[in-house]
Amino acid sequence: MANNWPDWLPIRNNLRGLSPYGAPQIDGVISLNTNENPFELPEPVISQMLEQLPDVLRSLNRYPDRDALELRKSLAKYINNQSRQDFSVSNIWAANGSNEILQTLMLACGQNGALGFLPSYSVHPLIAEVLGVTWTSASRNPDFTLDIPAARSQIIAIKPSLTFVTTPNNPTGTVLRISEIEELAKACAQISGLLIVDEAYAEFSSETSAVTLISKYPNIVVVRTMSKAFAFAGARLGYLIANPAVIEACLVTRLPYHLSSVTQGIAIVALANAKLLQSEVDLLIAERSRVTLALESLGFKVSQSSANFLLFSGFQGQQSKVWQDLVDGGILIRDNGITGFLRVTIGTPAENDQFLAAIARHKP
Numbered sequence: 001m002a003n004n005w006p007d008w009l010p011i012r013n014n015l016r017g018l019s020p021y022g023a024p025q026i027d028g029v030i031s032l033n034t035n036e037n038p039f040e041l042p043e044p045v046i047s048q049m050l051e052q053l054p055d056v057l058r059s060l061n062r063y064p065d066r067d068a069l070e071l072r073k074s075l076a077k078y079i080n081n082q083s084r085q086d087f088s089v090s091n092i093w094a095a096n097g098s099n100e101i102l103q104t105l106m107l108a109c110g111q112n113g114a115l116g117f118l119p120s121y122s123v124h125p126l127i128a129e130v131l132g133v134t135w136t137s138a139s140r141n142p143d144f145t146l147d148i149p150a151a152r153s154q155i156i157a158i159k160p161s162l163t164f165v166t167t168p169n170n171p172t173g174t175v176l177r178i179s180e181i182e183e184l185a186k187a188c189a190q191i192s193g194l195l196i197v198d199e200a201y202a203e204f205s206s207e208t209s210a211v212t213l214i215s216k217y218p219n220i221v222v223v224r225t226m227s228k229a230f231a232f233a234g235a236r237l238g239y240l241i242a243n244p245a246v247i248e249a250c251l252v253t254r255l256p257y258h259l260s261s262v263t264q265g266i267a268i269v270a271l272a273n274a275k276l277l278q279s280e281v282d283l284l285i286a287e288r289s290r291v292t293l294a295l296e297s298l299g300f301k302v303s304q305s306s307a308n309f310l311l312f313s314g315f316q317g318q319q320s321k322v323w324q325d326l327v328d329g330g331i332l333i334r335d336n337g338i339t340g341f342l343r344v345t346i347g348t349p350a351e352n353d354q355f356l357a358a359i360a361r362h363k364p
């Protein structure tokens with residue numbers, strides 16, 4: 001439809017050239033393309049959710065708790081346990097996936113534009129464009145790390161309301177050290193901007209979380225999701241940790257009753273089982289090392305990753321062909337449009353074996 005809209009449709013001008021976000025979803029293949037957790041929720045967790053459901057269903061005639069207080073309490077407890085902090089409900093907000101969190105932040109605080117360092121999560125600039133928030137793309141080093149002095153200068157020159165960093169970064173897997181985040185936060189503070197730290201993959205990384213800086217730097221906003229570590233992508237639950245003023249600003253722009261009572265009810269159960277779910281994350285971290293070594297021994301070059309996926313190269317200009325051959329063989333990985341690279345999500349051990357057998361046929 002892009003650029004071919006009917007005359008009678010008063011679509012906004014800034015949307016005319018856009019198309020909907022769309023990573024391919026193909027039936028009957030091994031899906032290693034959207035960084036989902038490959039494990040279904042454990043049976044005991046599902047049973048506990050089913051025990052909760054009758055009460056939730058009996059009150060579906062009523063609107064959900066608009067402020068999701070019980071859920072936010074559970075999220076605060078989880079983050080406090082994980083990072084030894086002392087956050088309360090006033091520091092936490094939850095929404096339908098971290099994408100809704102990101103959109104709400106841009107609606108509330110995007111008036112002087114947003115800055116990001118590519119390659120990174122493509123949804124950040126997409127949401128900005130849709131909302132008419134001016135987006136500036138800066139770049140990363142050839143090894144996908146961030147040049148912190150250069151980034152600081154760009155922040156100070158461009159003066160964006162919102163500066164986005166993703167750590168571990170998607171699609172590269174690279175992390176920022178906590179001291180680097182602090183440097184960026186100082187630069188953002190200098191121009192009265194927020195530093196949005198997208199930590200969608202935090203549970204897969206051993207770096208200190210940026211939540212530990214919030215009490216010192218009120219302009220740091222940490223965005224998290226239950227889509228990856230909690231094996232909960234289908235439920236749509238994202239959240240942010242920030243100074244209470246940031247949460248107040250989000251409440252002004254959020255839609256009333258945006259988070260269903262079903263979502264709130266089952267997310268609380270999932271959070272109560274955080275330990276059990278983290279053991280699956282540990283297994284994925286071990287698989288990440290195994291797949292990295294296997295790819296390297298085939299001759300591929302693998303970017304250092306602290307997430308549940310690997311970005312790798314060595315296709316001698318054949319990246320699209322390799323991607324298609326894998327799909328034809330029933331394995332879907334991701335071409336993020338970075339020349340020479342493909343990204344694979346860490347799956348179950350059996351899925352990883354199948355991927356490694358398939359990619360071995362394309363070794364450099």
Ligand SMILES: *Cc1c(COP(=O)(O)O)cnc(C)c1O
Pocket residue numbers: 035096097098099100121166170198200224225226227233236237238
């Ligand atoms: C997967 C991902 C998200 C998650 O989005 P949800 O809407 O919570 O599913 C957010 N940020 C990054 C960088 C991601 O890779």
